[in-house]
Structures are given as structure tokens and as C-alpha cells.
Amino acid sequence: MSADLQAFSARLGHRFQRPELLVRALTHPSIATASRPDNQRLEFLGDRVLGLVMAEALLMADKGASEGQLAPRFNALVRKETCAEVARDLELGEVLRLGRSEMLSGGRRKEALLADAMEAVIAAVYRDAGFDVARTLVLRLWGDRVGQVKADARDPKTSLQEWAQARGLPPPGYDEISREGPPHQPVFTIAARLSTGETEQASAGSKRQAEQAAARALLARMESQP
Structure with a gap:
């Protein structure tokens, strides 16, 4: 694994047994090839892993909340903006694998790209070490956002x-x-x-x-x- 990916892995707090999963999670479609697949399938999976982790966490945090109360809190925790915030905390943009056009257009700072890659990284951890490890990592990275979500859930x-x-x-x-x-x-x-x-x-x-x-x-x- 390259030095920049090792540094990112340390910031993430997970040592990959299969480093190729992390490489794929950080590979944007703009630079993908037949031998270098992009992160879209991992993004799809990571979105579901994140959703399950947050749904479970919200149920445990407020056992008396109704579905109508939980739904906006859930949306606030899994929305693209929140995923991008976590990605920025990890300096994920610095290790994104982008095509030249995306780099020139500021792709490392784009909210959508950061959010998608963050979901892909979650899936990479899940594929590498299982759900329990992925859940622990997600809850650590989201940190106080879970406890503060009642206020953040306002439209x-x-x-x-x-x-x-x-x-x-x-x-x-x-x-x-x-x-x-x-x-x-x-x-x-x-x-x-x-x-x-x-x-x-x-x-x-x-x-x-x-x-x-x-x-x-x-x-x-x-x-x-x-």
C-alpha cells in the first residue's frame, strides 16, 4: 500500500487485510479501467451498511421515539452532506483517485464525490472485516452527530x-x-x-x-x- 493510503488508513483507524478494497473505494469512475474498477458498487453497499448502523443506533438512543420522529433524524445522519463532512474530517479528498478532468474541476472538494467515496470506504471496511467492525468504525467517525441529531434533523x-x-x-x-x-x-x-x-x-x-x-x-x- 502506498504511503498516502497508509496514512489515510491510520486516520480511518482500520488496517486493511485486503488493501485492494481501499484502493477500489477511492477510485472514481473518471479514472476507472477494465483492470481498475471504480467505487460505485462499493458505494451502493456502503450506503446500506451506513443505513443499518444508523437505524440501529437511533433505536437504541431513543427507545420511545416513533417512526415519524426517527425518520428525519435518520435522514440527517445518512445524507450526503453528513457523509462529506466525515470525509473532510478524514482528509479523504487527498487520496481520491480521480481523472484529470475531475481534478481540474476541483473534484477533491466536491461534496457528492466525497460522500460517495465515504460510503465506498465503509463498504470496504465491511468487506474486509465484517459488520461489527464496520459498525464500530462508523459510530466512532460519526461521533457526537448521533447524539445531536434531534436538532440537526430540522428541515x-x-x-x-x-x-x-x-x-x-x-x-x-x-x-x-x-x-x-x-x-x-x-x-x-x-x-x-x-x-x-x-x-x-x-x-x-x-x-x-x-x-x-x-x-x-x-x-x-x-x-x-x-
Whole structure:
């Protein structure tokens, strides 16, 4: 295993018995070949592993919660934005295997790419060492997010609209700034704006996710002001 992957493995906290799984998890389709498969199948599996870990953790954390209460908390923990946050904590972007076009377009910082690779890495750990090891790793990496998810589960667009209405402002607007990437893996950049002129932008793999991320960023900025 290369030095950069060894360093990443140390940050991840898992020593791979089958290093080729980690290599595959970090290989984006833009650089894949017949002999160097991409991470999409692992991403598919990792999404399911993450979902099971978080569903189980939420049930254990709040044994009296209804399905209606658990569902938004679950969505907050497994959404692309959260996966990308964890990936950034691990500096995963530094070891992504990308094609030249993706590197030139800032692929190492793209939320969708980071989130997909994070899910693929989870699957690689699961394939390498089994579910118990993968569950322990996921819970460690997600850390306090599980305990704080009740607050994080609020829909950010609804919260921003309520914030605006409480101050006599019209509902926020959302503008599509750009759409990049291939049709099967687009990246949308959306700007959330208030009538007073404040705006924040965010990018994600769907318009809805980008709007939510932009709303979350704008609400956080407005709430931080005196």
C-alpha cells in the first residue's frame, strides 16, 4: 500500500487485510479501467451498511421515539452532506483517485464525490472485516452527530422560512447557479437568498440537497449575527 493510503488508513483507524478494497473505494469512475474498477458498487453497499448502523443506533438512543420522529433524524445522519463532512474530517479528498478532468474541476472538494467515496470506504471496511467492525468504525467517525441529531434533523428550508417569517420577511428564494458533471452524476450549485440581500451557496448531487445545504448555511450565518 502506498504511503498516502497508509496514512489515510491510520486516520480511518482500520488496517486493511485486503488493501485492494481501499484502493477500489477511492477510485472514481473518471479514472476507472477494465483492470481498475471504480467505487460505485462499493458505494451502493456502503450506503446500506451506513443505513443499518444508523437505524440501529437511533433505536437504541431513543427507545420511545416513533417512526415519524426517527425518520428525519435518520435522514440527517445518512445524507450526503453528513457523509462529506466525515470525509473532510478524514482528509479523504487527498487520496481520491480521480481523472484529470475531475481534478481540474476541483473534484477533491466536491461534496457528492466525497460522500460517495465515504460510503465506498465503509463498504470496504465491511468487506474486509465484517459488520461489527464496520459498525464500530462508523459510530466512532460519526461521533457526537448521533447524539445531536434531534436538532440537526430540522428541515433547513423550513427553518429558514420560519426565521424569515418571524421577522416579517417574504419566503427565501433559491436560484440554480450551475449544473456540472455527467447526467448520471450531476453536481448542482444553488444559492439561497433573503429579500434583504443575504445569500449563501452550496453544491450537492441533487437540487433538493443543494437547496437544503444552502438554506442551512444561510440560516447559520443569520443566527450568528447579533
